[in-house]
Amino acid sequence: MLRYTVRRLLQLVIVVGVLSLLLFAWLRSLPGGPVSALLGERATAASRARLTQELGLDQPIFVQYWKFLTRAASGDFGVSTGVQPGDTASEIFLQRFPATLELSFLAIVIAIAVGIPLGYLAARRRGGWLDNLSIVGSLVGVAVPVFFLAFVLKQVLAVDLGWFPTAGRQEGGLDATRVTGFFVLDGVLTQEWDAAWDAIRHLILPAIALSSIPFSVIFRITRAAVLDVLDEDFIRTAESKGLTTPVIRRRHVLRNAMLPVVTTIGLQTGALLAGAVLTEKVFAFPGIGQALALGFERRDYPVLLLLILCAAGVFVLINMLVDLSYALIDPRIRTAGGAR
Amino acid sequence: MALLEVRDLRVVFQRKGEVPFTAVDGVDFDVEPGQTVGLVGESGCGKSVTAMSIMGLLPKRGNKVTGSAKFEDTELLTLSDRQMRDRRGRDLAMVFQDPLSSLNPVIPIGLQVTEVLERHRDMSRRKAMVEAADLLDRVGIPDPRRRLDEYPHQLSGGMRQRALIAIALACQPRLLIADEPTTALDVTIQAQILALLAELVRDSGTALIMITHDLGVVAGLCDEVNVLYGGRVVERGGRHDLFQVPRHPYTYGLLQSIPRLDAPKGERLSPIRGSVQDNIPWTSGCAFAPRCPNATDTCVEVTPEMVPDGAGSVRGERLLRCHNPVAQEVPA
Numbered sequence: 001m002l003r004y005t006v007r008r009l010l011q012l013v014i015v016v017g018v019l020s021l022l023l024f025a026w027l028r029s030l031p032g033g034p035v036s037a038l039l040g041e042r043a044t045a046a047s048r049a050r051l052t053q054e055l056g057l058d059q060p061i062f063v064q065y066w067k068f069l070t071r072a073a074s075g076d077f078g079v080s081t082g083v084q085p086g087d088t089a090s091e092i093f094l095q096r097f098p099a100t101l102e103l104s105f106l107a108i109v110i111a112i113a114v115g116i117p118l119g120y121l122a123a124r125r126r127g128g129w130l131d132n133l134s135i136v137g138s139l140v141g142v143a144v145p146v147f148f149l150a151f152v153l154k155q156v157l158a159v160d161l162g163w164f165p166t167a168g169r170q171e172g173g174l175d176a177t178r179v180t181g182f183f184v185l186d187g188v189l190t191q192e193w194d195a196a197w198d199a200i201r202h203l204i205l206p207a208i209a210l211s212s213i214p215f216s217v218i219f220r221i222t223r224a225a226v227l228d229v230l231d232e233d234f235i236r237t238a239e240s241k242g243l244t245t246p247v248i249r250r251r252h253v254l255r256n257a258m259l260p261v262v263t264t265i266g267l268q269t270g271a272l273l274a275g276a277v278l279t280e281k282v283f284a285f286p287g288i289g290q291a292l293a294l295g296f297e298r299r300d301y302p303v304l305l306l307l308i309l310c311a312a313g314v315f316v317l318i319n320m321l322v323d324l325s326y327a328l329i330d331p332r333i334r335t336a337g338g339a340r
Numbered sequence: 341m342a343l344l345e346v347r348d349l350r351v352v353f354q355r356k357g358e359v360p361f362t363a364v365d366g367v368d369f370d371v372e373p374g375q376t377v378g379l380v381g382e383s384g385c386g387k388s389v390t391a392m393s394i395m396g397l398l399p400k401r402g403n404k405v406t407g408s409a410k411f412e413d414t415e416l417l418t419l420s421d422r423q424m425r426d427r428r429g430r431d432l433a434m435v436f437q438d439p440l441s442s443l444n445p446v447i448p449i450g451l452q453v454t455e456v457l458e459r460h461r462d463m464s465r466r467k468a469m470v471e472a473a474d475l476l477d478r479v480g481i482p483d484p485r486r487r488l489d490e491y492p493h494q495l496s497g498g499m500r501q502r503a504l505i506a507i508a509l510a511c512q513p514r515l516l517i518a519d520e521p522t523t524a525l526d527v528t529i530q531a532q533i534l535a536l537l538a539e540l541v542r543d544s545g546t547a548l549i550m551i552t553h554d555l556g557v558v559a560g561l562c563d564e565v566n567v568l569y570g571g572r573v574v575e576r577g578g579r580h581d582l583f584q585v586p587r588h589p590y591t592y593g594l595l596q597s598i599p600r601l602d603a604p605k606g607e608r609l610s611p612i613r614g615s616v617q618d619n620i621p622w623t624s625g626c627a628f629a630p631r632c633p634n635a636t637d638t639c640v641e642v643t644p645e646m647v648p649d650g651a652g653s654v655r656g657e658r659l660l661r662c663h664n665p666v667a668q669e670v671p672a
Contacts, residue, residue, distance in 0.1 A: 252447075
């Protein structure tokens with residue numbers, strides 16, 4: 001198990017390393033660039049040349065990449081040119097990444113908490129009204145674009161009904177203490193309950209919008225997996241032992257159905273980060289999604305590079321945790337790994 | 341008095357939008373306490389469905405079960421789900437065909453044995469574990485304590501079936517139904533499992549219903565044999581009578597289609613013509629008539645009744661459902 005974990009961590013480093021090279025080259029091959037973005041189209045050739053030199057963009061690309069690598073090794077990822085000019089990329093990361101993590105975490109929790117029980121119930125009552133209704137619901141969940149759902153939620157529940165705040169992470173007047181950058185956690189740690197509650201209220205609508213696709217996928221996979229397991233011979237054996245229905249469900253059905261579901265949850269974290277860009281835009285939520293959108297507009301190389309690499313790292317890390325959790329769920333994988 | 345009395349058992353599959361299909365069409369048979377009874381027939385003759393309906397394991401939806409299955413004077417077919425659950429695993433138990441898929445792959449063997457003890461014998465997990473090790477030992481699993489913590493994929497096919505037998509016999513049921521328990525196993529293991537089953541039911545006095553398509557299994561194990569065709573019993577008798585003097589053309593055909601080592605070289609096997617799909621319902625005529633070498637017009641028009649058969653009753657009572665039974669003996 002330990003060797004496996006170490007090997008996977010090495011893989012993580014390699015993936016992020018290769019990705020950094022590709023991203024680096026790709027960002028610089030985009031039309032335009034930070035110079036045009038900063039100075040506009042009418043800038044003189046002299047001022048353009050000066051800024052290009054200042055940003056180090058006049059050097060060959062592999063020299064630039066080498067500089068990036070050596071600085072990154074000491075924690076310096078460069079200075080933002082467009083998103084928050086003057087701030088370092090690391091500062092922007094530390095401000096924004098917790099916001100997106102908080103949002104994504106709540107979204108996936110909603111998706112799991114609703115998707116798995118509903119998928120299970122739908123499978124138990126295959127062909128019933130609950131089954132049909134939730135199939136249609138999950139179809140809608142996948143089909144409706146995230147930004148549209150976000151917009152409708154915001155318009156109806158926040159603007160028209162006023163039940164939720166319309167934008168941001170926190171009301172300005174609260175003056176909450178910052179500890180970790182996770183606002184809900186900060187509120188709990190400092191026991192500023194009003195701040196924690198306010199942060200949760202800001203999270204709910206974007207999290208619901210963001211959870212729509214993961215929820216639908218998790219629901220469908222759970223339903224299919226439970227249906228598969230219900231047909232298995234060992235369920236018949238469990239029935240032939242006269243076990244009570246709750247025991248059969250808990251011990252025999254759910255556990256076996258969880259393997260594909262866990263895989264899906266891992267893969268959905270990727271969709272979550274993609275969806276976050278759109279959701280954050282609608283709710284003016286200051287996370288990495290918003291920063292990415294702005295970063296691309298203004299060709300902010302250092303910020304884009306750091307944020308995308310971190311997002312990729314999180315994705316790989318979560319899928320690594322998923323792979324490790326297989327071993328907890330399925331003993332067949334455990335022995336296969338242990339034999340080596 | 342019989343331990344199990346099955347009378348006119350019928351199972352009809354009624355799926356939405358499909359023509360109802362009669363899988364079991366009026367099966368009668370008895371099982372005496374401690375007796376081993378064979379249900380024999382080819383795939384699709386209704387033997388497994390018969391067993392599943394006695395155990396109450398057929399889904400309520402889409403299946404209509406009628407007739408009677410009395411277990412010690414309790415009508416099983418009308419019991420509530422809860423009452424049936426209380427009996428399953430305690431009074432009557434079942435062993436299935438494929439031991440690998442019949443065990444839960446993600447749960448240790450130990451728990452799969454103890455859960456039935458906890459359910460029916462009010463044992464604590466700790467006590468049940470001791471009992472489970474003892475049970476595994478009794479079915480011939482070496483090093484049972486270590487096996488308790490292992491998972492099904494770590495056991496061999498024969499060991500898995502032994503574990504399933506241990507599970508089935510954990511609460512000392514009075515009736516065990518074994519549905520093709522050796523079909524998925526290697527031939528050498530088959531013999532071991534059959535010997536184990538025979539020994540266990542003899543020692544514990546458990547009655548056994550052996551479901552199989554393999555006449556060799558029947559010959560080695562069963563006191564009494566019921567031959568099923570098209571969802572009905574067509575012939576019944578003690579195993580010696582049945583093998584020495586097969587009276588129903590179907591039974592005769594089954595015996596003829598067994599390959600023999602002492603047959604002259606080059607002699608062809610004589611299979612039964614056609615397949616079970618050629619089945620006609622028992623409502624008009626004999627279901628076996630289309631495949632039967634002895635069939636006459638009567639066979640197609642008049643449904644034969646199950647009647648005592650004098651010619652076949654050598655050592656015990658013999659019942660037969662046939663207008664034109666086989667007269668000759670099987671060549672030795």
